[in-house]
Amino acid sequence: MDIALFSPSSLFSEEDDVSSNGEEKEETQQSFVERKHEFPGMELTIREFSFHQLNANLLWPGTFAFVEWLVEHRSWIEGRRCLELGSGTGALAIFLRKLFHLEITTSDYADQEIEDNIAHNCRENGITPALPHVKHTWGDSFPIAEPDWDLVIASDILLYVKQYPNLIKTLSFLLKSYKSKDDGAVPQTKKEETAMCIGLPKPAFLMSWRRRIGKEDESLFFSGCEDAGLDVKHMGSRVYCIKLRETTKNNI
Secondary structure, three states, rough: OOOOOOHHHHHOOOOOOEEEOOOOOOOOOOEEEEEEEOOOOEEEEEEEEEOOOOOOOOOOOOHHHHHHHHHOHHHHHHOOEEEEOOOOOOOOHHHHHHHHHEEEEEEEOOOOHHHHHHHHHHHHHOOOOOOOOEEEOOOOOOOOOOOOOEEEEEEEEOOOHHHHHHHHHHHHHHHHOOOOOOEEEEEEEEHHHHHHHHHHOOEEEEEOOOOOHHHHHHHHHHHHHHHHEEEEEEEEEEEEEEEEEEHHHHHH
């Protein structure tokens, strides 16, 4: 069973580089390990941290389960402008870019090591220049005032219960502030509208996880989404779609 390496209450906050007894902490050089991972139709070489305090060091089980679901529902994903929250090593985004040619942006906590490692993994797997990246700490002001990603994705990000309100705040902003780049495009036909209802709305948040969390913790996240004016739908295989509630849409 995966275990959190740090107390959730201490994560994502600014802390002085001082130990509890007042002594300065020694900085240690980050070490890495490169592993080959099998994805549908390809093998990716991913450099992972031997250790990272934000658990951005490894590929978690939800990534591989999510990949299988995304491949099965490929037609729902292709052509979307995508942002991944909690990208970690960047493996999922790299896979989607290579297989679906998806226009995708990675994001994670404002940590230069994470961004540099994602860029390294992009280059290692033939993606140059590296995928665009957004540094963002959940709950803080988002650095882009009018986000134009019509699909936000994430896998295995529900580990830290105390971060749920911050995650929901960021998620609500991305969905409620979404502004399409195609505002001047020709209106959708009835057929296209029907296809979107069957698939995924625009914008939408799609998430999957396989790490074990309690049912009560799980319900805290979903009830928090509902309280924020978001609707949650189980899509099967522990994949969930979260979108704006219609009444919320009409009030924006």
